Amino acid sequence: MPTYQQFPLPDAGEGLTEAEIVAWHVAVGDAVEVNQTIVEIETAKSLVDLPSPWTGIVSAILVEPGQTVDVGTPIIEIDTDPTGEAPAPATGHGGAIEHGHRGGGDRHAGVEPGGADEVAAVREQAEAARRTAQVQAHEEHAAGLDRGTTAPGSRTAGRRSGDATASRAAAGLGGTPAERTSAGLTSGATGGGTTGTSGSAPAVTSAGGATTSAGGTDAAGEGRQAVLVGYGLADPGATRRPRGGAPSAGTAGATATAAGGVPGQAASAAPRAAAHALAKPPVRKLARELGVDLDSVTPTGPGGIVTREDVLAHAAQAEARTLATYPGDDKPWLASGTVSPDGRQTRVPVKSVRKRTAEAMVTSAFTAPHVTVFHTVDVTRTMRLVERLRADKEFADVRVTPLLIAAKALMLAVRRHPEINASWDDAAQEIVYKHYINLGIAAATPRGLVVPNVKDAHRLSLLELARGLGELTATARAGRTSPSDMADGTITITNVGVFGIDTGTPILNPGEAAILAFGAIRLQPWVHKGKVKPRHVTQLALSFDHRLVDGELGARVLADVASVLADPAQGLVWG
Amino acid sequence: MSQTSPPTDDGLVQLLTPTGERVPHPDLDARVAHLDADGLRALYRDMVLVRRFDTEATSLQRQGELALFAQGLGQEAAQIGSAHAMTPHDHVFPSYREHGVAHVRGVDLAQVLRLFRGIDHGGWDPVAHGFHLYTLVIGSHTLHATGYAMGLQRDGLVGTGDPERDAAVVVYFGDGATSQGDVNEALVFAAVNNAPVVFFCQNNQWAISEPTTKQARVPLADRGPGFGVPSVRVDGNDVLATYAVTQQALERARTGGGPTFIEAFTYRMGAHTTSDDPTRYRTSAEEEYWRRRDPIDRLRLHLEELGELSAEFVEQVADEADALGERIRTEVRAMGRPSSASMFEHVYATPHSVVEGERAWFERYEASFTDAGQSREGSHR
Numbered sequence: 001m002p003t004y005q006q007f008p009l010p011d012a013g014e015g016l017t018e019a020e021i022v023a024w025h026v027a028v029g030d031a032v033e034v035n036q037t038i039v040e041i042e043t044a045k046s047l048v049d050l051p052s053p054w055t056g057i058v059s060a061i062l063v064e065p066g067q068t069v070d071v072g073t074p075i076i077e078i079d080t081d082p083t084g085e086a087p088a089p090a091t092g093h094g095g096a097i098e099h100g101h102r103g104g105g106d107r108h109a110g111v112e113p114g115g116a117d118e119v120a121a122v123r124e125q126a127e128a129a130r131r132t133a134q135v136q137a138h139e140e141h142a143a144g145l146d147r148g149t150t151a152p153g154s155r156t157a158g159r160r161s162g163d164a165t166a167s168r169a170a171a172g173l174g175g176t177p178a179e180r181t182s183a184g185l186t187s188g189a190t191g192g193g194t195t196g197t198s199g200s201a202p203a204v205t206s207a208g209g210a211t212t213s214a215g216g217t218d219a220a221g222e223g224r225q226a227v228l229v230g231y232g233l234a235d236p237g238a239t240r241r242p243r244g245g246a247p248s249a250g251t252a253g254a255t256a257t258a259a260g261g262v263p264g265q266a267a268s269a270a271p272r273a274a275a276h277a278l279a280k281p282p283v284r285k286l287a288r289e290l291g292v293d294l295d296s297v298t299p300t301g302p303g304g305i306v307t308r309e310d311v312l313a314h315a316a317q318a319e320a321r322t323l324a325t326y327p328g329d330d331k332p333w334l335a336s337g338t339v340s341p342d343g344r345q346t347r348v349p350v351k352s353v354r355k356r357t358a359e360a361m362v363t364s365a366f367t368a369p370h371v372t373v374f375h376t377v378d379v380t381r382t383m384r385l386v387e388r389l390r391a392d393k394e395f396a397d398v399r400v401t402p403l404l405i406a407a408k409a410l411m412l413a414v415r416r417h418p419e420i421n422a423s424w425d426d427a428a429q430e431i432v433y434k435h436y437i438n439l440g441i442a443a444a445t446p447r448g449l450v451v452p453n454v455k456d457a458h459r460l461s462l463l464e465l466a467r468g469l470g471e472l473t474a475t476a477r478a479g480r481t482s483p484s485d486m487a488d489g490t491i492t493i494t495n496v497g498v499f500g501i502d503t504g505t506p507i508l509n510p511g512e513a514a515i516l517a518f519g520a521i522r523l524q525p526w527v528h529k530g531k532v533k534p535r536h537v538t539q540l541a542l543s544f545d546h547r548l549v550d551g552e553l554g555a556r557v558l559a560d561v562a563s564v565l566a567d568p569a570q571g572l573v574w575g
Numbered sequence: 576m577s578q579t580s581p582p583t584d585d586g587l588v589q590l591l592t593p594t595g596e597r598v599p600h601p602d603l604d605a606r607v608a609h610l611d612a613d614g615l616r617a618l619y620r621d622m623v624l625v626r627r628f629d630t631e632a633t634s635l636q637r638q639g640e641l642a643l644f645a646q647g648l649g650q651e652a653a654q655i656g657s658a659h660a661m662t663p664h665d666h667v668f669p670s671y672r673e674h675g676v677a678h679v680r681g682v683d684l685a686q687v688l689r690l691f692r693g694i695d696h697g698g699w700d701p702v703a704h705g706f707h708l709y710t711l712v713i714g715s716h717t718l719h720a721t722g723y724a725m726g727l728q729r730d731g732l733v734g735t736g737d738p739e740r741d742a743a744v745v746v747y748f749g750d751g752a753t754s755q756g757d758v759n760e761a762l763v764f765a766a767v768n769n770a771p772v773v774f775f776c777q778n779n780q781w782a783i784s785e786p787t788t789k790q791a792r793v794p795l796a797d798r799g800p801g802f803g804v805p806s807v808r809v810d811g812n813d814v815l816a817t818y819a820v821t822q823q824a825l826e827r828a829r830t831g832g833g834p835t836f837i838e839a840f841t842y843r844m845g846a847h848t849t850s851d852d853p854t855r856y857r858t859s860a861e862e863e864y865w866r867r868r869d870p871i872d873r874l875r876l877h878l879e880e881l882g883e884l885s886a887e888f889v890e891q892v893a894d895e896a897d898a899l900g901e902r903i904r905t906e907v908r909a910m911g912r913p914s915s916a917s918m919f920e921h922v923y924a925t926p927h928s929v930v931e932g933e934r935a936w937f938e939r940y941e942a943s944f945t946d947a948g949q950s951r952e953g954s955h956r
Contacts, residue, residue: 014850
């Protein structure tokens with residue numbers, strides 16, 4: 001009997017996961033012998049010739065040259081007994097049901113009965129097709145040619161696709177060859193003729209369509225799709241395949257989704273076609289406790305196992321409720337949240353800036369031992385300087401603020417104590433001293449906290465620095481801060497004063513050794529030249545990484561910053 | 576030994592030229608004199624069979640049936656020649672490419688592939704065949720071999736003059752291994768203890784992608800005398816010469832004469848393993864040079880010149896080889912996954928309470944997977 005064997009892409013190296021098909025040395029219809037070189041593939045390591053595992057006739061090439069597929073993906077189908085007779089259909093039915101059930105039913109608990117029914121329906125349809133198309137059915141080749149003639153525009157593609165269609169149909173239904181072939185014809189006819197009209201076919205058709213990587217684009221575009229229930233997606237890249245039976249493709253869609261979640265994972269997960277979900281005992285326990293059916297969970301773990309996170313995600317998804325209506329429920333930060341059943345809480349997934357902020361803060365707070373030192377300083381002279389600069393024509397187009405002077409003061413302090421401009425490389429057990437200053441400014445933006453930095457700030461004149469700070473804050477407020485803007489900062493200022501706050505104990509931006517908090521400037525009674533006078537006074541706080549910055553160094557740096565702010569002329573001395 | 580031999584241009588001991596011409600040798604002629612046409616044909620047959628095995632195993636790896644395979648292609652003479660020089664009570668410590676030696680020692684080659692399929696740590700009984708398990712760690716087994724040889728000494732199995740009793744050890748390793756500390760340590764121990772061990776180095780020119788020229792500035796055989804181990808450099812593609820020098824070295828070892836270092840100068844025609852791509856580091860011209868020095872061709876030409884290679888015999892061997900290939904293929908495909916618990920079986924020779932405890936825990940753990948109504952032990956792969 002014709003016996004179709006599919007050759008899954010082997011791991012030609014040690015632990016390789018994928019390979020690219022470079023060139024086929026055989027074509028559909030060719031006779032091949034055991035160990036005859038049939039295809040050249042390129043792995044991450046080398047070009048490799050693959051020998052045929054069987055003697056027979058090539059019935060389908062399942063992956064086109066140039067495509068990269070996962071190890072385990074069937075790449076060619078060989079009829080190892082081309083001269084054989086068709087067996088009785090009885091044995092085929094069981095196979096069809098079993099395969100269909102696995103592929104369409106088990107993997108998605110919600111549609112299980114439907115899936116089985118649909119498969120059964122398809123099988124019956126296949127039976128009917130077999131009866132009406134007996135003769136051609138025995139000759140896949142003829143079937144393929146037939147396809148080609150119905151699609152003059154893409155004869156070659158059509159032919160190839162036709163072959164692939166018929167043969168993959170065979171593999172999918174796993175039953176009798178005649179039936180397999182006729183199923184292929186059926187799906188071809190359905191797809192090519194009345195796209196998406198058959199109520200029962202799509203469950204199979206679209207699943208097969210998912211595997212139609214070989215047929216490629218033209219053929220798929222005509223809605224001609226092959227049948228391969230139980231194998232899921234063979235080609236993660238073929239995203240443009242249309243679903244012939246879109247209206248009723250729910251089962252098949254669910255099949256594909258359940259089998260692999262996203263297309264990229266489908267190929268590796270699908271060939272396993274495990275009857276039951278794989279999971280470690282603790283995860284099974286968790287699933288039991290949460291009342292989650294493991295078989296309905298989309299596995300993302302290696303080798304298609306269901307992970308703890310998968311179970312939790314599934315449970316969370318199952319619990320999700322729509323947003324209840326209550327005052328203030330349109331707040332932007334609640335947008336992606338789900339409201340608790342009692343309507344008193346909203347759970348918002350942590351993502352994007354919030355997620356990065358949290359990670360950075362946790363990393364910093366729990367790896368670098370923080371010490372914060374404080375200094376209260378009379379900045380009246382700085383305020384005068386700021387006023388003078390605001391009146392300066394040269395500074396007319398930039399914003400002059402006390403922060404600008406504070407930034408300059410910090411850089412002068414760093415120039416005098418360059419050891420503080422450093423980073424602790426824990427992996428290398430080295431301290432990295434930076435001979436440049438990328439001055440970070442913590443900025444509150446609509447998306448959350450970001451810390452972009454002014455690159456090579458030590459090279460900038462006061463005017464250039466003012467311009468740099470202006471651009472940086474404008475970009476941040478507009479939410480356009482790019483990752484490179486935030487990368488490689490060396491020291492940071494957080495301007496808590498703009499919120500009217502006196503000071504704080506800032507957490508270091510990860511990878512840096514110091515951060516300066518610049519508090520609010522208030523007119524306060526202050527002893528000036530022996531008398532209490534109203535003076536502009538502010539508080540400075542400097543947090544530093546005590547692994548590489550000793551208290552003395554931190555104190556000296558802060559004292560220098562304060563010194564310049566108290567008397568900007570000091571900058572001339574140190575500048 | 577090598578000092579008295581008339582070397583080839585490469586300084587190699589040779590009895591058969593690449594064109595199959597028999598070259599006389601004052602010391603070694605006597606050692607191969609008993610090899611009549613039948614004897615030579617037996618060598619030929621073994622080499623052809625092993626090469627066929629090699630091809631089949633390589634294909635099986637490419638078909639996804641084996642996780643890995645290390646080809647011996649091109650090194651048949653070095654392996655078959657040396658292995659034929661042994662007696663059954665000698666003991667061999669192979670590295671991982673010695674399929675030819677395994678075959679001569681009576682190991683079923685299909686069993687060799689259990690290791691490469693990843694279903695077994697070994698695949699055969701080392702004692703029954705006097706053929707240790709493959710060692711994938713480079714060179715470490717030279718120490719085991721030396722220790723084993725010292726054990727033979729202490730068991731009084733060396734230098735008794737009784738050929739039925741005296742035994743020796745052969746350890747196989749490659750050119751790359753000679754750079755390993757282990758190999759040097761083994762040579763030190765073997766030399767000072769006069770251990771009955773033959774260090775059989777198959778210099779196949781490439782330690783994966785590293786050429787021998789980057790391993791040594793002198794011929795590898797020259798390392799032996801520095802340790803006080805006499806050495807010989809033999810044409811490893813000459814099955815007769817390999818046979819003769821190995822027999823000589825084994826005789827010395829068995830009679831209490833101590834270790835010998837043999838450098839069999841050969842070439843790895845295939846990749847280091849199926850994970851390797853030799854085209855990335857060597858030229859096709861080099862491969863072509865060695866192809867013309869093929870070990871099987873050499874013996875075939877010699878036999879033809881003697882008029883002792885009938886077409887029927889060649890065909891018969893070829894059929895036998897194909898049958899072997901098919902048997903290997905069928906058997907490998909049928910190899911199921913062993914039960915996971917079998918890994919506990921060979922930890923200790925005698926029952927061990929800790930291992931028993933671990934096995935019990937592991938079995939409970941495995942059983943915990945079956946609560947979803949499925950058995951984890953399905954069909955393999």
